[in-house]
Amino acid sequence: MISDLKIQQLRYVIMVVEEGSFHSAARRLHRTQPALSMAVRELEQRLGQNLFERGSKNRLTPFGEYCVPRFRDLVGQHDRMANDVINHADGTQGHVHIATVPSVASRIMPALLAEFIARFPDINISLHDENAHYVCQMVAQGEVDLGITSIWQTNEDLEYAHLFEDKIGVVCRRDHILASCETLGWQSLQGEKLIRNGTSRLLMSTAAAQLVENSAFYISNMISLIAMLEAGAGITTLPRLAFPETNANLCFVPLHDPEVVRRIGLVKTINRTLAPAAQAMQAFLLEKLRHGAE
């Protein structure tokens, strides 16, 4: 097996053929004429056959006629591949998989991703919504590149970057007595029928822990939870982002004492390098969400 042919040499030959002379080919390649002469001759010697007729005009030999289309093919394939790889390298092309908690997925991501795809039109995005724990798991297992989730437990394989905080409040019907309050302390909730949900654990290590512990109801499904609240079956606590703001029947009252926040952060694996498109997404998310109140 012969040693590698150099793409550049093939390109030289093609250009000489296209231009019809070594001189003008050299000009277009920003080389001098002897550079082409020598490179072509070196290639010819390696192949053991001349590509160009020597002596008179620089026509191709029959062997050259055979080779040049093949050279063109390979150079074309190289260029397409190189272009493709470069686009992926600089993050203008690729596929990013993101997992987020549902509240972020529905309230924050739509506008954000619209802006992202406007800026990076050739990046494909897959967005999964899962609960906070499963978001971390998907990141850790490499099922997604990035996660946006509430940070609740450190994992040494994952790297967390804080984005913003999300205040916990009480959600109840608009006609509920608590609805008129500007802000609430946990004592005000005693005696209320509290329905727990997936975010209730955020209160566990606070002064309001007892409230949660005494609650008999647990509903994980947000749609069911909202329906229960609308029916006046009780109240619950939610991070503001998880509260459906457009709902006409329910209202959100911030919890003042204790002031509880859900810390939302960007999660990625610590070992694996992100694909360039994911790096672009990461930078975009940090730029747009870091330190923002929402």
Place this chain on the structure above:
Amino acid sequence: MISDLKIQQLRYVIMVVEEGSFHSAARRLHRTQPALSMAVRELEQRLGQNLFERGSKNRLTPFGEYCVPRFRDLVGQHDRMANDVINHADGTQGHVHIATVPSVASRIMPALLAEFIARFPDINISLHDENAHYVCQMVAQGEVDLGITSIWQTNEDLEYAHLFEDKIGVVCRRDHILASCETLGWQSLQGEKLIRNGTSRLLMSTAAAQLVENSAFYISNMISLIAMLEAGAGITTLPRLAFPETNANLCFVPLHDPEVVRRIGLVKTINRTLAPAAQAMQAFLLEKLRHGAE
């Protein structure tokens, strides 16, 4: 547009992936480990992204995972192309177009080409038979690579190499009075009904020219000519090779005075380089036919 990626660098990357370590990849590539390290790093810098995870084990980055199959593709395409081109360069593969006069085509080429294709099984051959003049024309116009023909007129675009001589003789019915002669002089033919054919011009510049000039019949088609002779309609002159030796009714008597020979030679263009496969054929024909009496 980025500068050319080097096939060799891509090969290095692929080998590191296959072997799982820089060390063993280097061993298989007959290089030292730092050579690979540096080459890979150079490529990574040009792409602007790492292909391998640095720090811990040498796994591929997601970007590397994306690239390596494409690198493999290009290297594979390169190798196939290089192989193909090399085979054509050394004449083990290709297509040769030959034109010969009919007598050579039917009497000499069959066995010769059988031997050739046994020696060069991957070379395709096209064989045309045409008259001597048109053989030269086909060569001159590049329709064929090589011609085997009688040399009768110099052409500055063509290069002739003598192969062998072909004696002219008289062809007549076995029951003809001349048939019993061992050899003949032109005087013996006077009074005979001579049928001219395409090869009769070979006698024009000899002592027998008058015979030909006085002949009233001309038949160019060999089948018709033979039929005429078999019918006893006259006699003709032919080079020995053009005489159908298996014919039971006709016989060939060498012409002694004048002794006329048809010079058969190999013809090719003087300007154009032969394709490697044609070079192989040329060498083969010269080896087999040069100086041979037949």
Place this chain on the structure above:
DNA sequence: GCCACCTAATAATTAATACTTATCGTTTAA
């Protein structure tokens, strides 16, 4: 026919690149 002119080949030199040897710092496994 001779002379300019255009082109490619060659020679000498320099720049760039690829590789080697030697060494160091980590990590892995005994």
Place this chain on the structure above:
DNA sequence: TTAAACGATAAGTATTAATTATTAGGTGGC
């Protein structure tokens, strides 16, 4: 904890590719 394996780095060398300057070979104009 040490030895072994691995990769990164540094310094030096070899190889390759490019430059400039020059030569040589045709071609066309006069």
